[in-house]
Amino acid sequence: MKVPVSWLADLVEIPVAPEVLARDLHMAGFEVASLEDGVIDFEITANRPDCLSLVGLAREVATKYGTSLKLPASRDLGASSTGVLDPLRVTIEDTARCPRYCAAIADVKVGPSPAWLAERLTAAGIRSINNIVDVTNYVLLEQGHPLHAFDLSRLAGPALHIRTAREGETLTTLDGQSRKLATDMLVIADRDRAQAMGGIMGGRDSEVTATTTTIVLESAWFEPTGIRRTSKRLGLSTEASYRFERGADFAAAASALARACALLEEIGAGTVRSGWVDACASRPPARTVHLDYARVRAMLGVEIAPDEIARVLSGLGFGVSPAPGGLDAVVPTWRIDVARDVDLVEEVARHFGYDRLPATFPPLSTVPPRPDRRLELDRTVRRLATAAGFSEAVTFSFISEVAALEFAAGESLVRLTNPLSELFAVLRPSLLPGLVDAVAHNRRHGQKDVRLFELGTRFERATGESRTLGLAWSGAGSGEHWSQKSRPADVYDIDGVVEALGAALGVPFTLTAETHGPLTPGRSATISVQDRTGHARVVGVCGRVRSELLASRDLHAQDEVFVAHLDLEALGDLATILDVVRTRPLPRFPSIVRDVSILVDERLLAADVRGTIQSVAPATLVRVAEFDRYQGKGVPDGRVSLSYRLTFQAPDRTLTDGEADEAVQTIVSTLAAAHGAVRR
Numbered sequence: 001m002k003v004p005v006s007w008l009a010d011l012v013e014i015p016v017a018p019e020v021l022a023r024d025l026h027m028a029g030f031e032v033a034s035l036e037d038g039v040i041d042f043e044i045t046a047n048r049p050d051c052l053s054l055v056g057l058a059r060e061v062a063t064k065y066g067t068s069l070k071l072p073a074s075r076d077l078g079a080s081s082t083g084v085l086d087p088l089r090v091t092i093e094d095t096a097r098c099p100r101y102c103a104a105i106a107d108v109k110v111g112p113s114p115a116w117l118a119e120r121l122t123a124a125g126i127r128s129i130n131n132i133v134d135v136t137n138y139v140l141l142e143q144g145h146p147l148h149a150f151d152l153s154r155l156a157g158p159a160l161h162i163r164t165a166r167e168g169e170t171l172t173t174l175d176g177q178s179r180k181l182a183t184d185m186l187v188i189a190d191r192d193r194a195q196a197m198g199g200i201m202g203g204r205d206s207e208v209t210a211t212t213t214t215i216v217l218e219s220a221w222f223e224p225t226g227i228r229r230t231s232k233r234l235g236l237s238t239e240a241s242y243r244f245e246r247g248a249d250f251a252a253a254a255s256a257l258a259r260a261c262a263l264l265e266e267i268g269a270g271t272v273r274s275g276w277v278d279a280c281a282s283r284p285p286a287r288t289v290h291l292d293y294a295r296v297r298a299m300l301g302v303e304i305a306p307d308e309i310a311r312v313l314s315g316l317g318f319g320v321s322p323a324p325g326g327l328d329a330v331v332p333t334w335r336i337d338v339a340r341d342v343d344l345v346e347e348v349a350r351h352f353g354y355d356r357l358p359a360t361f362p363p364l365s366t367v368p369p370r371p372d373r374r375l376e377l378d379r380t381v382r383r384l385a386t387a388a389g390f391s392e393a394v395t396f397s398f399i400s401e402v403a404a405l406e407f408a409a410g411e412s413l414v415r416l417t418n419p420l421s422e423l424f425a426v427l428r429p430s431l432l433p434g435l436v437d438a439v440a441h442n443r444r445h446g447q448k449d450v451r452l453f454e455l456g457t458r459f460e461r462a463t464g465e466s467r468t469l470g471l472a473w474s475g476a477g478s479g480e481h482w483s484q485k486s487r488p489a490d491v492y493d494i495d496g497v498v499e500a501l502g503a504a505l506g507v508p509f510t511l512t513a514e515t516h517g518p519l520t521p522g523r524s525a526t527i528s529v530q531d532r533t534g535h536a537r538v539v540g541v542c543g544r545v546r547s548e549l550l551a552s553r554d555l556h557a558q559d560e561v562f563v564a565h566l567d568l569e570a571l572g573d574l575a576t577i578l579d580v581v582r583t584r585p586l587p588r589f590p591s592i593v594r595d596v597s598i599l600v601d602e603r604l605l606a607a608d609v610r611g612t613i614q615s616v617a618p619a620t621l622v623r624v625a626e627f628d629r630y631q632g633k634g635v636p637d638g639r640v641s642l643s644y645r646l647t648f649q650a651p652d653r654t655l656t657d658g659e660a661d662e663a664v665q666t667i668v669s670t671l672a673a674a675h676g677a678v679r680r
Helices: 005-009 018-027 054-065 115-123 131-143 224-234 239-244 252-266 293-300 306-315 341-352 373-387 401-405 432-444 491-505 547-551 568-574 606-616 657-675
Strands: 002-004 031-036 039-043 088-092 100-108 148-151 159-164 170-172 178-180 186-189 194-197 214-221 270-272 276-280 287-292 319-323 326-331 450-460 464-474 510-513 519-530 536-545 561-567 592-601 621-630 639-648
Touching: 002 005, 002 115, 005 054, 005 115, 018 031, 018 039, 018 054, 054 131, 054 306, 088 100, 088 276, 100 159, 100 252, 115 131, 131 148, 131 239, 131 252, 148 194, 159 214, 170 194, 186 224, 214 252, 224 239, 252 270, 287 293, 287 341, 293 306, 293 326, 293 341, 306 319, 306 326, 306 341, 373 450, 373 464, 373 491, 373 568, 401 432, 432 450, 432 464, 432 547, 432 561, 464 491, 464 568, 491 510, 491 519, 491 536, 491 561, 510 606, 519 561, 519 568, 536 547, 536 568, 561 568, 592 657, 606 621, 606 639, 606 657, 639 657
Parallel strands: 088 159
Antiparallel strands: 002 039, 031 039, 100 214, 100 270, 100 276, 148 214, 159 186, 170 178, 186 194, 287 326, 319 326, 450 464, 464 561, 510 519, 519 536, 536 561, 592 639, 621 639
């Protein structure tokens, strides 16, 4: 907002130079974009619509320097009526969207504005049009409340109806654009048609022209959400909508009207008729917030005198009265951002000076709550994925429907009603489409070895949103080293990462060979865990991406991509590492290692063999690891040799060779019975 300092000086005494004023207001929380030719350009945050006005900023200046605020003169409008002002009749049909509508009638003579008024508007960045329109713009900038003037003679009858648009209704706005209105858009209409879009822009059919002799001056309050929605849908943002959609002052509907009427007569633009309309369906209740002095001291770390606290709040327009331990502050109608005591503490801190607050640790009266499990799980998973050599990626939540259908069924997709383009038509049902695209992007730019992970949200029509982890691996499975050559990644690499992740979280995963839509048959698996009730629960998939999906992303057949997708919502419920960190003392007694080689059917899964071993082994078996797989000379066709290293250890004694041999014999016998295994 551009603020001419000379205009501001009419409302408050400014005891410093403009550059000092800009600096001091910046220290009080206002972003200063520029200072040029006596005009300060402020960037007002969305929570402070009261400062989208000269009066609002003058109030801040007066509080900062301890001077008084000089409000501009306004006209006594006399007695008001609820809806009738001869010959005008006002009817509010949608009181939720417009609970208050004020209006006055003035006989005017349209012409150019006085030089001082036009120059101030120009300095503030608004073009001078004529004296009537300029008055409404002047009050908009000064009071922060939008107004609009209708040519009474151009209305179809002296009546205004505040209603929603009718089916198929159109309106040609002041910018000359014909706009088709939706039935949930608020309009100001005469007997026959819409004449203005409430809170946004007036219509051309009733605009003030050189021949206008009588105007209806409107000053209303419009509900912010409706204004924001209409403005976005039509792509039409104005000075009026900018203020209304942030929350205007309910009381200013009357005071801004009174100020505009006074200004009309002051510049000789017209004469205001006696009386005015104040159609008000309901008024917001008064808000009182209690502020405890101890609360101020605890939050700011410094003792501020009660008189100084009261001075700051009174200067900003709060009604202050003593209360036990502090004060009660009646919140003025223009401060929509104040609802709690911390909001008052912020006001005190701004004007006390952030630079004067000491660097202290806040006192803790209670034990801090434990972090949200989801955040804790995210941090843990992110650390584990990074430790495994993966880099974090962030991809779009919106993807094309074609890409989504490659990873999910069509009936599960969440489609956007109004997408930016076909490339962003649906919410992603999986993180994998974005990660595979990211791998392709890296490969096209010469990066051969790619490991990416992403923590993000997936969307399904039936289940809604869920937090997930995606992994993608392409290129080398191991780095180059003098001791060995680099080898390409394979499906066992991504399986290993998944298993390591589960072990670190205290949630052992079971991988079961199973075909999944976008993954290659025979080289994909489902990932399941045993929940707290003992039932298997599927939490993800992993494997190699099908070649045709890679080809559609301009990847070559040799560019294998291995992926995994895990449901973090399920893992968050089961991850024991988030509950307590369990430690065990280092073993005091030695271990015994036995290697066992067996011949089994080549179609038998190694995981099934491992599971059988663990099901019959004694508690002293602490580790099972496959270390060799062989097919060839000496091994019958259709059979495979698997070698396992079994580690036995007891926490309370030294095991004997006999105990280890007996356990191995039991394991071998069970493998023979369950899988037809033959010991080599």
